[in-house]
Amino acid sequence: MLKAVILIGGPQKGTRFRPLSFEVPKPLFPVAGVPMLQHHIEACAKVPNMKEILLIGFYQPNEELTRFLFNAQQEFKISIRYLQEYAALGTGGGIYHFRDQIVSGSPEAFFVLNADVCSAFPLAEMLSFQKEHGEPNSLVILGTTANRKQSMNYGCIVENEETHEVLHYVEKPSTFVSDIINCGIYLFTPDIFQHIGAVFQKNQQDMLLEEPTNGWHRAEAIRLEQDIFTALAAQGKLYVYKTLSFWSQIKSAGSAIYASRLYLNQYHTTHPERLASNKEGGPKISGKIYLNCVLGPNVSIGTGVTIGAGVRVRESVILHGATLQDHCCVLNSIVGWDSTIGKWARVEGTPSDPNPNDPFAKIDSETLFREGKLTPSITILGCNVTIPSEVIILNSIVLPHKDLNRSFKNQIIL
Amino acid sequence: MKALILVGGYGTRLRPLTLSVPKPLVDFCNKPILLHQVEALVKAGVDHVILAVSYMSDLLEIEMRVQEERLGIRISLSHEKEPLGTAGPLALARELLKVDNEPFFVLNSDVICDFPFKDLLQFHHNHGKEGTIVVTRVEEPSKYGVVVFEADSGRIHRFVEKPQVFVSNKINAGIYIFNPSMLSRIQLRPTSIEKEIFPVMAEEGQLYTMELQGFWMDIGQPKDFLTGMCMYLQSLRQHAPERLRTGPGFLGNVLVDPTAQIGENCTVGPNVTIGAGVVVEDGVRIKRCTVMKGARVRSHSWLESCIVGWSSSVGQWVRMENVTVLGEDVIVNDELYLNGANVLPHKSINESVPEPRIIM
Numbered sequence: 006m007l008k009a010v011i012l013i014g015g016p017q018k019g020t021r022f023r024p025l026s027f028e029v030p031k032p033l034f035p036v037a038g039v040p041m042l043q044h045h046i047e048a049c050a051k052v053p054n055m056k057e058i059l060l061i062g063f064y065q066p067n068e069e070l071t072r073f074l075f076n077a078q079q080e081f082k083i084s085i086r087y088l089q090e091y092a093a094l095g096t097g098g099g100i101y102h103f104r105d106q107i108v109s110g111s112p113e114a115f116f117v118l119n120a121d122v123c124s125a126f127p128l129a130e131m132l133s134f135q136k137e138h139g140e141p142n143s144l145v146i147l148g149t150t151a152n153r154k155q156s157m158n159y160g161c162i163v164e165n166e167e168t169h170e171v172l173h174y175v176e177k178p179s180t181f182v183s184d185i186i187n188c189g190i191y192l193f194t195p196d197i198f199q200h201i202g203a204v205f206q207k208n209q210q211d212m213l214l215e216e217p218t219n220g221w222h223r224a225e226a227i228r229l230e231q232d233i234f235t236a237l238a239a240q241g242k243l244y245v246y247k248t249l250s251f252w253s254q255i256k257s258a259g260s261a262i263y264a265s266r267l268y269l270n271q272y273h274t275t276h277p278e279r280l281a282s283n284k285e286g287g288p289k290i291s292g293k294i295y296l297n298c299v300l301g302p303n304v305s306i307g308t309g310v311t312i313g314a315g316v317r318v319r320e321s322v323i324l325h326g327a328t329l330q331d332h333c334c335v336l337n338s339i340v341g342w343d344s345t346i347g348k349w350a351r352v353e354g355t356p357s358d359p360n361p362n363d364p365f366a367k368i369d370s371e372t373l374f375r376e377g378k379l380t381p382s383i384t385i386l387g388c389n390v391t392i393p394s395e396v397i398i399l400n401s402i403v404l405p406h407k408d409l410n411r412s413f414k415n416q417i418i419l
Numbered sequence: 420m421k422a423l424i425l426v427g428g429y430g431t432r433l434r435p436l437t438l439s440v441p442k443p444l445v446d447f448c449n450k451p452i453l454l455h456q457v458e459a460l461v462k463a464g465v466d467h468v469i470l471a472v473s474y475m476s477d478l479l480e481i482e483m484r485v486q487e488e489r490l491g492i493r494i495s496l497s498h499e500k501e502p503l504g505t506a507g508p509l510a511l512a513r514e515l516l517k518v519d520n521e522p523f524f525v526l527n528s529d530v531i532c533d534f535p536f537k538d539l540l541q542f543h544h545n546h547g548k549e550g551t552i553v554v555t556r557v558e559e560p561s562k563y564g565v566v567v568f569e570a571d572s573g574r575i576h577r578f579v580e581k582p583q584v585f586v587s588n589k590i591n592a593g594i595y596i597f598n599p600s601m602l603s604r605i606q607l608r609p610t611s612i613e614k615e616i617f618p619v620m621a622e623e624g625q626l627y628t629m630e631l632q633g634f635w636m637d638i639g640q641p642k643d644f645l646t647g648m649c650m651y652l653q654s655l656r657q658h659a660p661e662r663l664r665t666g667p668g669f670l671g672n673v674l675v676d677p678t679a680q681i682g683e684n685c686t687v688g689p690n691v692t693i694g695a696g697v698v699v700e701d702g703v704r705i706k707r708c709t710v711m712k713g714a715r716v717r718s719h720s721w722l723e724s725c726i727v728g729w730s731s732s733v734g735q736w737v738r739m740e741n742v743t744v745l746g747e748d749v750i751v752n753d754e755l756y757l758n759g760a761n762v763l764p765h766k767s768i769n770e771s772v773p774e775p776r777i778i779m
Contacts, residue, residue, distance in 0.1 A: 297701070297702070297718070297719075314684065314702065315684070315701065315702040315718060315719040316719075317719065317735070317736040317754060319754070331684070331702065332684075332702045332704070332719040332721075332736075334719070334736040334738070334754060336754065348704075349704045349719075349721045351721070351738045351756065353756065395704065395721060395723075397738060397740075397756065399756070399773065414773070
């Protein structure tokens with residue numbers, strides 16, 4: 006039998022997702038109309054023999070997470086449990102800490118997935134690949150191709166082109182190493198815990214040579230990428246399965262819109278019922294919508310949203326309960342829960358999409374500021390923001406519960 | 420009576436509009452600028468208007484013939500082949516102006532106001548000296564030429580050009596009346612009337628001022644063109660309110676040509692002029708704008724402080740603001756944002772202009 010582990014992080018992680026992450030933990034932020042994690046869970050539940058999905062993170066138990074887990078179990082009819090780390094233990098430390106839970110029931114293998122990726126999740130293909138390559142019990146990393154320049158922002162994998170063994174792994178190098186990058190989706194066997202255990206022992210020994218403060222936490226904090234993969238390369242144990250299917254990181258709100266588009270495209274084949282029939286890309290449109298509106302492409306509209314006459318929405322996410330009044334125009338933006346956009350107002354952001362002419366280009370994770378100015382990016386309205394009529398909000402981020410009274414451009418509004 | 424209108428050259432400050440049409444023929448509140456002036460002169464008894472131009476335009480000549488017919492007056496062109504300044508053109512037209520020894524009006528072609536030609540003539544007769552200048556009060560006098568004069572008589576003491584410290588808030592409004600004898604003061608060469616002629620006349624006690632009542636504006640550049648439009652529409656509300664459009668969807672002073680069409684759920688005004696044959700589609704919000712003949716504004720767009728040139732087309736869900744000027748036949752694609760864009764004629768815009776600039 007098989008299991009899956011999803012690493013969901015905690016509040017200290019995902020700060021680039023503010024102010025949206027003030028309301029909802031990042032892994033639950035809706036992407037293409039459903040919580041980010043749901044795409045992972047759906048993909049795992051589809052794999053034959055999948056018996057259990059474990060979420061590992063360090064969020065305190067909260068209502069949204071509990072409700073989500075409950076609903077997901079009902080819908081997918083599979084055991085889903087949340088294991089809370091007592092501290093941030095890193096991508097390797099968490100699974101090591103809960104290794105007993107993972108190996109209970111003797112799964113032959115288990116997937117490990119990062120929550121903040123958007124992917125077609127070719128899990129069945131990874132399983133087949135694992136059976137055909139290397140010794141039994143080889144570990145598989147899902148890889149994809151990036152362009153030379155952007156590859157250095159990710160984990161880089163050098164492979165043996167015939168056997169697909171990982172010969173070399175380095176995380177975010179400062180010089181070019183390889184254009185094959187780590188997708189943050191792995192297929193492990195229980196053997197992995199021997200390797201992690203070895204690193205843990207070594208950390209503990211190093212710890213003894215230093216001051217004993219915080220020692221317990223630091224020994225247990227282990228990073229899969231730097232500490233495990235780098236060491237396992239070229240030892241005949243680690244393999245890479247390359248995919249051409251879509252993949253993107255979801256680090257910032259801007260990348261959430263891009264990821265939405267990737268999933269929405271997939272819906273044509275996997276979930277056509279989620280797409281609105283006469284408008285492109287909108288699941289569950291409720292509330293009143295007049296005929297003169299044009300919605301799409303790449304638009305997600307939440308429940309209880311009210312849309313007035315003559316409204317234009319493009320490349321945006323409108324979260325639950327928002328109101329868009331007559332003739333307003335929303336482009337490349339995320340409109341927070343219960344926000345209101347006044348008549349003829351224009352809410353516009355700048356897309357940070359990867360170059361469409363480069364098939365391997367990935368979304369840039371731009372810094373928030375560049376040369377002292379706010380980098381133009383997606384406009385984000387936090388929850389319960391009010392935008393008055395006839396103003397323009399361009400390339401700005403508005404924190405929750407704010408009532409604006411004029412136009413703003415290229416600003417963060419507290 | 421005669422009048423000389425100083426039309427000048429290419430009207431470069433009012434580009435891109437003047438790239439399609441000579442400045443006197445640019446429509447101001449649905450009527451060519453020149454016609455506002457000429458009609459007011461005709462009402463005051465002028466039967467011969469001389470246009471002093473430094474750039475000949477076929478369009479202007481054709482229009483002149485049409486207006487001659489229509490108004491029953493004579494319109495001549497005085498063409499300066501080399502620049503003659505602000506006084507030189509009077510010398511050039513000397514022969515036309517001296518005929519029958521009556522005083523003649525002179526005005527700058529950029530000026531719009533409640534033209535007080537009858538009062539000016541009366542005032543000029545009363546003091547009996549050689550010249551009268553109309554002055555107007557402005558908030559920022561140091562941008563202009565300031566006039567210092569005796570408040571009760573109107574006798575001018577001196578002129579100060581763009582003063583650094585506050586001297587007076589009355590400026591030269593660009594409207595004058597002179598006796599033909601004054602022409603002997605001007606030679607046919609580049610001459611500045613403010614710097615060389617007026618000071619001498621003032622010294623000799625031959626130059627008086629009359630203060631203008633009501634609005635005044637030099638509409639030679641787009642920002643001021645729009646401000647002048649607001650003033651003119653306000654004046655219409657006082658003198659001829661029936662010409663303004665009212666009703667649901669119209670706010671404040673709005674002038675709409677009878678052949679224009681306005682869609683449903685629009686909010687037009689305050690301070691909007693809509694020209695002949697213009698189509699404004701549903702759900703449009705326009706304020707403080709001039710929309711020239713034949714233009715189209717498509718649905719759900721939002722325009723503030725703009726000039727939309729003849730036959731231009733503004734797409735759906737467009738936002739234009741901050742003195743955006745579209746020349747003739749410009750196409751703005753859907754969903755764009757134009758902030759202070761100055762767009763030359765026949766251009767197609769398919770990218771937003773978030774900060775003011777010129778689009779060639």
